[in-house]
Structure formats: C-alpha cells, structure tokens
Amino acid sequence: MPLDKLSYPKEDITVIWQPKLCTHSAICFKGLPSVFDPRRKPWVITANADKETIVAQVAKCPSGALSIKDK
Ligand code: SF4
Structure with missing residues (x-):
C-alpha cells in the first residue's frame, strides 16, 4: 500500500511529500534537481x-x- 506521507528532515524542519496530491508538474525537479529527482531513490535528498x-x-x-513542517 503506498504511503500517504513521506518525511525528509532538514535541520529544524521536515519536508513532507504527499504523493496523492502530486500532479507531477515537474516544477520541483526542474527548479532544484539536486534535491528533487524522481528517478532516484530516495527522490528527495535534503542534504x-x-x-x-x-x-x-x-x-x-x-x-x-x-510542504514544510517545523520539527
Ligand atoms: S512541484 Fe513536485 S511535488 Fe509538487 S506537484 Fe509538481 S512534481 Fe509534484
């Protein structure tokens, strides 16, 4: 079963990705491909x-x- 919410921590925040909401607009990986790359696992590398x-x-x-969540 796919996860509803994936979390990627960064310092005092967490990047949250909710796959069901993603419209695959490509804006994130065109804008910041070093962090967001759907061909990679994990696809988000906050480092x-x-x-x-x-x-x-x-x-x-x-x-x-x-979205961003404060820790
Ligand atoms: S910016 Fe990234 S996470 Fe947001 S809808 Fe587009 S592909 Fe999905």
Missing part, C-alpha cells in the same frame, strides 16, 4: 541544498503535495 533554498522551492509546488 543537497541549504534550508532556505529548499523552503523556497517547496513554496512553488502548485498542488500542495510538498
């Missing part, structure tokens, strides 16, 4: 950019599939 860059990219997700 590959700084927190501010990741937060800014998450804010551009049009579907709300990506």
Whole structure:
C-alpha cells in the first residue's frame, strides 16, 4: 500500500511529500534537481541544498503535495 506521507528532515524542519496530491508538474525537479529527482531513490535528498533554498522551492509546488513542517 503506498504511503500517504513521506518525511525528509532538514535541520529544524521536515519536508513532507504527499504523493496523492502530486500532479507531477515537474516544477520541483526542474527548479532544484539536486534535491528533487524522481528517478532516484530516495527522490528527495535534503542534504543537497541549504534550508532556505529548499523552503523556497517547496513554496512553488502548485498542488500542495510538498510542504514544510517545523520539527
Ligand atoms: S512541484 Fe509538487 S506537484 Fe509538481 S512534481 Fe513536485 S511535488 Fe509534484
């Protein structure tokens, strides 16, 4: 059964991805391919950019599939 919510920690925040909401717009991996790459497992690697860059990219997700949670 697919998971509803996947979590990727980064310092004092967590990137949340909800696959059911993702519309595969490609905005995240075109904007920040070092962190978001659907051909890779895990497809999100938060170590590959700084927190501010990741937060800014998450804010551009049009579907709300990506979000940020404070730890
Ligand atoms: S930007 Fe959001 S909707 Fe688009 S592929 Fe990434 S997670 Fe999915």
